[in-house]
Amino acid sequence: MSAQEAELLEKAVDRVETLPARSVVTRRGDRLRESTLLIEGAMCRYLDARDGYRQLLAYHLPGDFVDMHGYTLHRLDHDVATIVESRVATIPHERIDGMMRDHPRLAWMLWRSTLLDAAMHREWIFRLGRLDAAGRLAHFLCEVADRMEAIGRVKDGVFALPLTQQDLGEACGLTSVHVNRTLRRLREDGIADIARGEARIFDKPRLARVAEFDPDYLYLDGGPWAEPQD
Amino acid sequence: MSAQEAELLEKAVDRVETLPARSVVTRRGDRLRESTLLIEGAMCRYLDARDGYRQLLAYHLPGDFVDMHGYTLHRLDHDVATIVESRVATIPHERIDGMMRDHPRLAWMLWRSTLLDAAMHREWIFRLGRLDAAGRLAHFLCEVADRMEAIGRVKDGVFALPLTQQDLGEACGLTSVHVNRTLRRLREDGIADIARGEARIFDKPRLARVAEFDPDYLYLDGGPWAEPQD
DNA sequence: CGGAGCGTTGAAAGCCCTCAACGTTTGTGG
DNA sequence: CCACAAACGTTGAGGGCTTTCAACGCTCCG
Missing domain, CATH: 2.60.120.10 (Jelly Rolls)
Structure with a gap:
């Protein structure tokens, strides 16, 4: 722009x-x-x-x-x-x-x-239709991480994510109880964690694998205001 | 237009x-x-x-x-x-x-x-995140029914729907086996049926209730080519 | 007529939900 | 600054919805 x-x-x-x-x-x-x-x-x-x-x-x-x-x-x-x-x-x-x-x-x-x-x-739609609880949370985290990265708000794999477990459940089609259990799993596996309004990504490749995540759809190659290429 | x-x-x-x-x-x-x-x-x-x-x-x-x-x-x-x-x-x-x-x-x-x-x-997203199997199929049926209606292709609640149960599963985040069981349920309850490439809606109000369906989002009030209203 | 794809059904297992209780954090007013 | 309440997070047990695996019937088409 x-x-x-x-x-x-x-x-x-x-x-x-x-x-x-x-x-x-x-x-x-x-x-x-x-x-x-x-x-x-x-x-x-x-x-x-x-x-x-x-x-x-x-x-x-x-x-x-x-x-x-x-x-x-x-x-x-x-x-x-x-x-x-x-x-x-x-x-x-x-x-x-x-x-x-x-x-x-x-x-x-x-x-x-x-x-x-x-x-x-x-x-x-893909997230909700084809992934299990861990995949859905991981996919959501991958998306937000890449978008936050694009606006320069990720530092050492940490970024603000002021969502409650209830909110995360409402995003991923899960109950807050199951979000809690699944987050614990991701944390214990050394993949990622969400706590006190912050997300921490410990192992991005593994997170992306769990999420079957490909950032292609974010069209980040040019940023949100990228210009026509031809 | x-x-x-x-x-x-x-x-x-x-x-x-x-x-x-x-x-x-x-x-x-x-x-x-x-x-x-x-x-x-x-x-x-x-x-x-x-x-x-x-x-x-x-x-x-x-x-x-x-x-x-x-x-x-x-x-x-x-x-x-x-x-x-x-x-x-x-x-x-x-x-x-x-x-x-x-x-x-x-x-x-x-x-x-x-x-x-x-x-x-x-x-x-709503369909996959918030509805159970019957609700998802019903919601999909409601959407396609209204869109087919809008192009004049519904006759007595019957319209072409050339999807296999596998396809329906891929649309609704379900296995084809469970689509089969759920469709049987909808059929036996006298709500709707999909067979041989055709969908039959027996009880639209009940179908819409199961689906928590509100056609608002299709913006059918003016058709897909509706003009600006002001 | 044969085969492949699709539809149907049963049994068992798994993932997630519900219900319930309790610990922890946050925010607010005294 | 502390006390309290409310919201949020955590954990366990049990149940239900959906999946998986497997088998078989049906239909359509080459």
Whole structure:
């Protein structure tokens, strides 16, 4: 992303707010007139099940648009919430209209960001459909580790992951009890650990093997704002 | 979609081909220079697991673009294959470039189609993460029924569904054996049945209840080519 | 007519869930 | 700074859903 485009995006921002932890930002069915860029913190998207449990659909890091698809679809089919206190920038859709018209490359980048979302969704389907508990947690850890790495937030295999075992269960289709047992297993095997809001990866190759993980789908070769290659 | 836009799309088509059943069209990692519109037949997208099993990611009906995301991402992160013999139209990406530039409304529609894909992905995540075997099959049936309905291919609750029990298992994260047992249950309970390439829905309300299904995410209120509402 | 793929059924084992209890950490107000 | 409560994490036992393994019938097609 060029400096000029970054500036354009920045100028489109209506306001920057700080949202409290564990707060719902948008509800399923809400009509959207602006999109949200996560600047600092952590957010998630989820669907509610009848029994009161949630199914997480996405975990968002700083730099992610959490609801750019709402720009085109106009309403959301799921809920959006913060995990921890988060700073977000809000961009009115009408300003995006102008950017789409006058800056096709920026339009291309916004489209691309929604497609990366979809690519992650596909990998979540794989995770839930084909992996056992250890594989699912390992796969989730691999994805978040690589994405955190891409924004320079991993140090010696350690990065912030402010999710409870309940949250991890809601992401991986497991109960918090089984998440606990499975994490213990990963820890005792010297593979990885999650504790006190931090993830620690001891043995990345083994973690990736357990997860059947291939970071291909993250399209990290050029970063989220990579430009067209031809 | 206006007649003019349909004509534009049609003129962008390079060729129309017939692909044999059960053939792989694109492999993970392939570099794409054209996109594929399914005209007649049935196709799917999937990821391979280590054990040789697949995880289906999407099931495609006539009228679906099966790889429009490849236009922006340039390579695919999963495989695309036919289920039955299928007729497809191929549209070179360079011709889409022109359409994007000159016809913003058409561009908007193509973007929208990829976002509908993502919305379906999310519902597949929910299906796999939160529902039991009966719920997963019921949810899949509800989705396909509504999408088939939208293209006028449901008659008295019956529609074509040329998937084997193995395929259904690969879509729902189940073994074919358990798909068999679960389908028998749904049949004996008078809810629905899949046999000889056809699905029969006996009791839609009950099916939807088992599936915790809400068709909201299909955005059918305006059809896949619905225009911006404001 | 034969074979291969698909569908069906049974039995046993395994993974994960449920229920329950208790220890630990975190955050808040006195 | 301490005390307390609430949320979170941990562990055990038992049960249920799904898988695995195996066998056999059916259907379709060469």
